[in-house]
Amino acid sequence: MFESILITIATAATPLLIASVGELVVERSGVLNLGVEGMMVMGAVTGFGVALATGSPWLGVLAAIMVGALFSLLFGFLTLTLVTNQVATGLALTLLGLGLSGMLGEGFVGQPGVKMSYLYIPYLTDIPFVGKLLFGQDPLFYLSIILTAGVAWFLFRSRAGLTLRSVGDNHTSAHALGINVIGIRYLAVMFGGACAGLAGAYLSLVYTPQWIENMTAGRGWIALALVVFASWRPWRVLAGAYLFGAVSIGQLHAQALGIGVPSQLLSSLPYLATIVVLVLISRNRRLTMVNTPASLGRPFVPDR
Amino acid sequence: MRIELVKRPEQSRLFSALSPFIALGLTLIAGAIMFSLLGKNPVDALYFYFVDPLREVWSLHELAIKAAPLILIAVGLSVCYLSNNWNIGAEGQFTIGAIAGSILPVLFPQFQNWAVLPLMLIMGMVGGAAYASIPAFLKARFNTNEILTSLMLVYVAQLFLDWLVRGPWRNPEGMNFPETRNFHEYAVLPEIWAASGRANWGFVFALVAAVVLWFMLSRTLKGFEVKVLGQSPRAGKFAGFSASKMVFFVFIVSGALAGLAGISEVSGAIGQLRPTISPGYGFAAIIVAFLGRLNPLGIVAAGLVLALSYLGGEAAQISIGVSDKVVRAFQGMLLFFVLACDTLIHYRIRFIGAPAKTWEAAQNV
Numbered sequence: 168m169f170e171s172i173l174i175t176i177a178t179a180a181t182p183l184l185i186a187s188v189g190e191l192v193v194e195r196s197g198v199l200n201l202g203v204e205g206m207m208v209m210g211a212v213t214g215f216g217v218a219l220a221t222g223s224p225w226l227g228v229l230a231a232i233m234v235g236a237l238f239s240l241l242f243g244f245l246t247l248t249l250v251t252n253q254v255a256t257g258l259a260l261t262l263l264g265l266g267l268s269g270m271l272g273e274g275f276v277g278q279p280g281v282k283m284s285y286l287y288i289p290y291l292t293d294i295p296f297v298g299k300l301l302f303g304q305d306p307l308f309y310l311s312i313i314l315t316a317g318v319a320w321f322l323f324r325s326r327a328g329l330t331l332r333s334v335g336d337n338h339t340s341a342h343a344l345g346i347n348v349i350g351i352r353y354l355a356v357m358f359g360g361a362c363a364g365l366a367g368a369y370l371s372l373v374y375t376p377q378w379i380e381n382m383t384a385g386r387g388w389i390a391l392a393l394v395v396f397a398s399w400r401p402w403r404v405l406a407g408a409y410l411f412g413a414v415s416i417g418q419l420h421a422q423a424l425g426i427g428v429p430s431q432l433l434s435s436l437p438y439l440a441t442i443v444v445l446v447l448i449s450r451n452r453r454l455t456m457v458n459t460p461a462s463l464g465r466p467f468v469p470d471r
Numbered sequence: 472m473r474i475e476l477v478k479r480p481e482q483s484r485l486f487s488a489l490s491p492f493i494a495l496g497l498t499l500i501a502g503a504i505m506f507s508l509l510g511k512n513p514v515d516a517l518y519f520y521f522v523d524p525l526r527e528v529w530s531l532h533e534l535a536i537k538a539a540p541l542i543l544i545a546v547g548l549s550v551c552y553l554s555n556n557w558n559i560g561a562e563g564q565f566t567i568g569a570i571a572g573s574i575l576p577v578l579f580p581q582f583q584n585w586a587v588l589p590l591m592l593i594m595g596m597v598g599g600a601a602y603a604s605i606p607a608f609l610k611a612r613f614n615t616n617e618i619l620t621s622l623m624l625v626y627v628a629q630l631f632l633d634w635l636v637r638g639p640w641r642n643p644e645g646m647n648f649p650e651t652r653n654f655h656e657y658a659v660l661p662e663i664w665a666a667s668g669r670a671n672w673g674f675v676f677a678l679v680a681a682v683v684l685w686f687m688l689s690r691t692l693k694g695f696e697v698k699v700l701g702q703s704p705r706a707g708k709f710a711g712f713s714a715s716k717m718v719f720f721v722f723i724v725s726g727a728l729a730g731l732a733g734i735s736e737v738s739g740a741i742g743q744l745r746p747t748i749s750p751g752y753g754f755a756a757i758i759v760a761f762l763g764r765l766n767p768l769g770i771v772a773a774g775l776v777l778a779l780s781y782l783g784g785e786a787a788q789i790s791i792g793v794s795d796k797v798v799r800a801f802q803g804m805l806l807f808f809v810l811a812c813d814t815l816i817h818y819r820i821r822f823i824g825a826p827a828k829t830w831e832a833a834q835n836v
Contacts, residue, residue, distance in 0.1 A: 201618065241807065248474055249814040254557055254618065256810050258757055263803025269796040380796075385626050392619045431634035438623040442609070445620060450613040468476055468818075 170300055172416065177304060178374055180412025181311045182207075182366040186390035187397070187404045188311075188318050189362020194394055195322060196355035197335035197462035201257025202242050204387025205264020206360050210235045210367025212268040215378045218281040227281065228307070228368045235364015236357045238264065243356040247349050250466045265381060272378045280376035283307070305373045307365070312405075314362070319401035331355060335460035338467045348467055363387065385438065392441045396448050398458035407444075414440045476818040486815040491762055491769070493815075494808035495776070501804050511791055519790050520783030530782065532668025536740050537781045539673035540565070540732035540749070542774035544756035546677075546684045547725030549765040553688070554721045555701040560606065560621030561729040562753025563628035564599040568730020569737040570632055571598025573744050576658035577640050577651045587657040591734055599730015600723045602628065607722035611715035617722075625753070633746050640744065651744040660739035671739035673732070678771065680728055685767035697721065729753065750781065751799065758806040764813075777802065 186203055193200050210231035218227030242260045245251045283305050286292070292303040322328040331351055334341045338348045370386070371378055389411060397403035418433040449455055502520075503513035524530045544561045551558040572595030575587055605624060609615040633649075642652040660671045688694035700707035700717050707714065737748055759777050763770030784798035814820070 245807065245811055248476075249811055250476060250818070251810040251814060255552075255757075255761060256807075258559060259803060259806040259810055262754060262758065262806060263800065266796070266799030266801070266803040270794060270800045273794050273796055385623070388619060388622050392616075392623075395616060395619070429634050429638065431630040435627045435630045438626045441623050442615075442620050445615050446609055446613050449615040452614055455614070468478065 170296055172420070173300055174304060175419075176409060176412040176416045177300075177308055178412075179415050180408040181305075181308050182369040182374060182386060183390050183393060183411055184311045184405055184408035185307075185314060185369065186363045186366035186387060187393040187408060188315050188401060189359040189366075190390055191394050191397070191399060191401060191404055192318060192322070192331070192362075193355050193359035194463055195335045195399060195460055196331050196352050197338055197460050197465065197467075198246065198352050198356055199253045199257065199464040200239065200242055200246075200260070200356060200359055201254060201391065202239070202260025202264065202387075203359075203363050203390050204383055204385070205261035206235045206238050206363035207264075207367040207370070207387045207390075208268045208381065208383045209238050209264045210364030211371040211382055212272040212275070212367075212378060213364070214368030215275055215280055215371035215376075216271070218372055219275065219278065222281060224281050224283040224372045227372055228283075228365065231364040231368030232361045233364070235367065236361040238364070239356050239360020240353075242360075243353050246466075247352050247356070250468055253464050253466075261387070269380045272380065275378035276380070278378070280371060280378065282376040283372050307369050307373060310365075315401050315405050322401065332460070335462055338462045338465070342467075342469055348469065352467075363390075366390070389437065389441050392445055395455075396444050398448070398454060399460065400458070410444075411437060411440065473823045475821045475823050476814070477821055478818055479816075483816050486812075487764065490812035490815055491764060491773070491809060494762070494805065494812045497808040497812075498801065498805045501808075502801055505797070505800070506793070509793065509797075511793060516787060516791060516793060519787040521779060523790070524779060524782040524786050529668040532670035533782055534775065534778050535663075535670035535674040537778035538774045539671075539677045539739075540736050540752040541756050541759045541777050542677035542771055543673070543680055543732035543735070544725075544729045544753060545759035545763065545770045545774060546681050546767045547728035548756055548760040549763070549767060549770060550684060550688065550697060551721045551725045552760060553701045553765050554697045554717050555704070556607075556610070556718055556721050557618045558603065558606065558621050558722055558725050559618055559757060560603070560623075560625045560753070561725065561756055562749060562751065563621070563625035564603045564726040564729035565733035565736075565749055565753050566625075566628040566632050567602040568595040568599035568726075568733030569744065569748055570628075570635065570733075571595055571601075571730065572734025573640075573651065573654075573737060576654040576738075577744065580652060580655060583655050583657045585657065588660065588738070591658060591738060592731060595730045595734025596727040597730070599733060600727040603722040603726020603729070604719060607719045611718045617718075632744065632748070636744050636746055642743075649746050653743050654738060658738060659742060660735055669740075671735070673735035673739045676731060676735060677774070680731075681767040681771050684724075688767065693720075729756075755781075755802055758802050758809070761806060761809050761813075777805075780805075 186207055190203055213234040214227040214231035217230040218224045242256055245256045246253045285303055285305050288302045292298045330346055334346060334348050334351050342348050370382055393404055393407040396407045415437045418436045422430045422433050503517060506513040506516040548561060572591040575591055606617040606621040609620050610617040636651055637649045640651045642650055660673060662669060662671050696712045700712055700714055704714055737744060741748060755777050759770055759773045763773035780798055780801055784795045787793045788795045
């Protein structure tokens with residue numbers, strides 16, 4: 168019982184974690200992409216459709232990653248090459264993604280999807296209590312942990328990561344040092360898009376293997392909030408994602424138990440929790456000031 | 472080939488006026504391509520989308536019904552965006568406005584006289600404004616990101632409405648359908664010209680709001696304050712303008728207008744509360760605000776364009792069997808093109824050939 172709750176929490180937390188870690192890299196490079204929800208929902212519809220057509224959830228995941236990255240290029244072209252307002256363009260990406268996915272997925276509604284199978288290692292998975300938790304989850308769960316560790320290492324232990332952070336903190340100086348600010352930002356944006364696409368595919372191939380319009384249900388926005396909550400640090404994103412996973416699973420269990428609270432109030436808990444957490448973090452101005460990438464959201468036009 | 476931007480010495484007036492039209496043109500081209508991919512004749516499809524709904528008087532009325540909430544919300548949002556405050560939760564403020572405005576006809580159906588409707592409209596505005604003041608308060612007091620909080624509150628508002636119409640506010644004589652009782656005659660927003668169609672006074676409210684806010688933005692000190700704080704918070708501070716008061720001002724204005732849109736929609740077009748009362752007006756209004764270039768008068772035109780896309784979506788679904796889901800994809804593309812074209816106002820775009828080629832060219836000279 169306890170073990171199965173922990174596993175469901177991990178299932179709810181993983182898409183948030185993947186999308187947030189991607190966005191964290193984007194924001195560390197100084198770009199604010201509010202289109203996570205749109206890229207995620209595009210990943211969800213692509214993953215579902217490709218897995219349905221080919222029968223292979225892995226091809227679905229790959230296609231979702233590619234579509235997420237390509238979709239984010241739209242945002243990149245506008246904000247980086249045409250220097251449009253990042254907030255407005257991110258919103259546009261979300262609106263476009265929600266619209267396009269609704270259109271593309273219309274034929275998928277009500278179709279049974281393909282579910283990614285769980286890992287099974289003989290003996291290890293059978294260990295009582297911790298076996299399933301450690302060795303019996305879906306493969307993308309392990310990928311999400313590796314991804315977090317990889318991003319943490321990349322950002323704070325590698326030279327390329329230092330370059331990326333310098334671009335995010337002061338794009339003018341970085342440019343003066345001969346760093347290709349726009350190029351690095353394009354790569355970061357595409358990485359974020361790929362992660363969001365993967366997170367979407369997780370929803371439609373693991374979390375609930377079916378296609379429902381707007382099935383991301385604000386998770387892209389919660390992922391954005393998690394980046395702020397984590398003050399732009401990968402391992403704190405992981406902590407935050409599991410906190411939110413716990414809240415959303417907790418409310419589902421409470422609904423199933425039928426405690427005397429309206430189900431709608433319970434359903435709104437993850438959103439309310441997001442607000443509370445944002446307030447708690449942002450009221451500490453010094454913490455946010457120190458950690459926020461200084462060039463976040465600011466336009467950059469190289470002078471030649 | 473590379474694209475390079477060259478900053479214009481001042482904003483291009485030509486492109487300020489032209490950019491929304493270029494964006495519309497590009498959206499139509501992209502739409503035609505999309506319809507061809509769906510296997511439809513693009514000319515037919517675009518005709519049913521954008522021309523057919525304009526041919527009959529009654530459907531012009533429908534256009535006004537759809538445009539009213541879009542314009543009301545978008546003019547409010549334009550004030551927000553000009554001051555660099557990002558309220559994207561208008562859908563939630565719309566919902567709460569509709570709920571607050573419906574208190575009288577739903578809970579006090581016996582209370583029937585001429586005072587009901589004005590009270591409903593006021594309560595709708597107060598409800599929307601109060602709901603919008605939550606993210607404003609959190610931003611002003613705790614420096615919390617208003618984009619995320621205002622959006623989260625949309626989901627909360629929708630769930631609250633869902634609970635109301637399925638629970639305490641459900642129509643006792645409604646055979647368990649999730650909807651409130653129908654509004655009585657004093658609670659219904661009258662039609663402007665009932666002989667020819669359904670359009671109600673909501674459209675008039677929208678026009679009035681647009682003119683009032685246009686006047687405020689272009690002719691008053693408050694409007695100047697909005698723009699200064701939006702473009703340069705530091706300059707605003709030196710001028711003695713308070714950024715945190717501005718946060719409250721713009722959120723309350725836009726929340727009140729979204730609330731008015733909500734109660735007008737429920738009282739005028741629907742006549743009761745249901746689990747879903749908006750086809751995404753609060754989000755489409757963001758597109759309207761940018762298509763209208765954040766100018767309230769431009770927004771009136773932009774609101775009509777987006778309303779046409781909703782109507783055309785319904786018409787095209789019936790006549791050529793294109794899903795109404797296409798509409799939102801269309802609207803999303805439109806916003807992309809609008810933002811891209813706005814670049815032309817501030818920058819000249821130079822296309823630069825591959826470096827090797829220019830080197831050759833230099834050799835020849």
